[in-house]
Amino acid sequence: MSLTIPTFSLASIGPWLTLSVAAIAILIWEALSKEKPAAVPAVTLAALVVAAVQSLTLMGRKGTDFAGMVYVDGFTALAYLILILGAALTILLSWRYLEEYGKNLSEYYALLLFATTGMMIMVAGAHLIMIFLGLEVMSIAVYVLAGFLREDLKSNEAAMKYLVLGAFSSAILLFGMALIYGAAGGTLYLNELARKLAVTQALTQPLILLGLGLIVVGFGFKVAAVPFHMWTPDVYEGAPTAVTAYMAVAVKAAAVATFLRVLFVSFPGFVTDWSWLLWGLAVATMTLGNVVAIAQTNIKRMLAYSSIAHAGYLLVGLVAANQLAAVGILYYLLAYTLMNIGAFAAIILVSRRQDRYLNIYDYCGLGRQHPGLAAAMSVFMFALAGMPPTAGFVGKLYIFAAAVQAGYIWLVIIAVMNSLVSVYYYLRITVLMYMRPAEADLGPVTFSPALTATLAATALAVVLVGIFPGWFYDLAAASVKIFPL
């Protein structure tokens, strides 16, 4: 018996290698040095920059590597870049926040890098098992991150809930994959699935649909789609704020991008089946997220529900199932990363020390006290509400346009009415900041260079990416040509 090793190029997975090597190096460094190494955040950022450069080199490529296990193409590269952006911005939010708790540990950064690596494996996975592995690498790191404030009860609760429900949903996803494996006659390669399923469809239709349904449930959990969203508010509220930001943007981005690829590449023949299923999920997700967000008084919980609503808008894009939708989803993920991280930067600043002030009424009078901070927060709120000329508006426009093109006019009407509902609670933050006097003196906000820079850069980017969306459109449109829809 001879064993042949397929040829492969390490450059195809360059970003994974950089990040995982950096993560391991940080752990060893921490173990070997007597004092806490202070340069860890900087090293982490540097690793992310290197990974970003490596991703850029993958931009023009097409096809797979590692015996068809890993996609190497523009879509993957763009997803990498969005994830890297999310991770880098999260690090900028993290270090002062963690210092307030005395928890600025190197492990945090290593975990963040591992989580990002997992996400990359997931979005590049060309085989369902690769996707599952990536998902697990990501999830386990994020479970730990959610419970990073060990002495904090709420953080513990968040980690516990996320772990138990997350493990459950992973199992469902895996079960779905197993059924598909059986139904397709023994393959899990994404691009082969479409072909094989078409052949076996007549015999195994129920099995395929069941498997597909379970896969939808598994991903639905990760993107926080209703009715699989139950964990979201508690976990988002309890997790350290910087981790909440990371979960809201990066975990969602990775899950949505992967979900998109799985549906578009492997199940194009079943588009009528999954699109009505997702239609229902999208409507439920948007509506519940937006309506319940109105009742929240904790800003983190409010943004948790808002993130559920945004998952709903992304699902609208999946329902549309065309090239425009894929472009729209990528753009939306970029926009959402910028505006949501920006909002969380503002939350960390307003909460003063150790998450002391998270109630929305703590924002009263902020416009007078800290006009710059309030203005930035307003930009994020208007962007999340989808007002032009921000990136939030263009993102929604792309996705809604895709849905209109696909003929889902009622879905778009429901979606825009949901945006209207969302305007109410985003607007309320501006009302509190500008139109109400401060209720009590909460003390001055202490700015740190990293947080201020994040705030300013994201606010500026939200507006600029909104006014000049063309360059990203070109990149994204070229990268989604690989989808057969």
Place this chain on the structure above:
Amino acid sequence: MQLPILSLLILLPLAGVVVLIFMNREDDKRLKLFTLAVMVAEFLLSLPLWFRFDDSNPGMQFVERYSWLPQYGISYFVGVDGFSILLVMLTTFLGPMAVLATWEDIKDRVKEFMICLLALSSGMIGVFVALDLFLFYVFWEVMLIPMYLLIGIWGNPARRVYAAIKFFLYTMFGSLLMLVAILVLYFYGGKVTGTYTFDLLKLYGLNIPFQMQFWMFLAFGLAFAIKVPMFPFHTWLPDAHTEAPTVGSVILAAVLLKMGTYGFLRFNMPLFPQAALYFVPLFSILAIIGIIYGALVSMVQKDLKRLVAFSSVSHLGFVMLGLFTYNVQGIQGGIIQMINHGLSTGALFFCVGCLYERRHTRMIADFGGIATVMPVFATIFMIVTLSSIGLPGLNGFIGEFLILLGTFKTNKIYAALAGTGVIFAACYMLWMFQRAIFGEVDKEENRQLKDLSAREIAVFVPLLIFIVWIGVYPNTFLNKVKATTENFVAMMDKAKATQVSSLSLSHVFKGEAK
């Protein structure tokens, strides 16, 4: 190369905003002077637009087009024609006066206020000159934010937040449905012609099937009807007007409401002509209800600002009635009435603002005999009131007369009903005037009121000049509108010829179900 005036008009206030951000927030005086200078520059910059506008050209002039998002067929495409030139001029003309009027009124957070004011004027110009549906939508929405802040931050403390949110949500509701309609139109146009574009002038030529026109007209129409506001979508208006600071009310009445009527003229009617003809009875009747209802409700108001706000509902009803006649008189009257309403109602809100600054009340019952203590003010207020009523020789008469003339040609009953509105207007306005201004000074607080200052007179004089000018020689203004209007009427006549006969609602719904 021609100077890109329209872009400069949009960008100049934004440049002003950027400068304001870096100015010292303590130095109120300088902030105000700077904003005033920007507004004056803006007005001066718009003058060449007026003088170099070719009256005989019915099409778009001063056109600028830059590619923006070519992948989507979106371009930065602006221009003015007879429908928009007067509105653009009105906007730039009111700018300096708006700043002057806030001189004493706004003392809190002057910097933010001036930023909002400049951003707002940029957005307003943008709405009137945009010829790309995407660009238009962006301006239309962007403009909401500064107006919302004006009402919410500097409004009347008791109910300003309520009014601001109501204003925002109401307007958003309409515009979001319009967004869906814009997208549907975009894809329909792309499918039929093969080129996907948001270019309004290209979309004009589409021959859209009637059922589709029906729904699209309603979706666009709802957004504009809320803005106008037409009865029964007017309920946000009295609150927004009453709670807004003086200058907010002035801009709201003078310019923002016109966006609704302008929208009908620019988008609804030319894009969906068959539907526009089909809906004439519905919209005319709603307009007449608005005229009479607005007048009757004005009559019983105790608050001066609410009275003027409801009178707006009535006046805008006239505008809508005029536009839906589709003849030259009616449409010219409608457009001139938009300007008139901007001048007269703007001036009325200034007058109320003057009283409010002195007495901190707007209740009619708190005044009386003001004419004896403030003679100059009383005279100006009188002229403005009469212009709002439509006294011959002042501007209001021209607009209402042309509209009624146009309406009479198409439907005598509508004209007769709308005519009663003129009579009611005289009732509520003169009665209010009598109670507030004439009679004995019976309140001790009113005895010491100071008459208008030079600054306030400077606000009123330009308004009065135009109130008389339009009243005496309207041709200066009508000529600008004429060519475009005739062109528009010819287009509507052509649409009438191809109108599907005997349409019924069941027809439309059956079409939808297919």
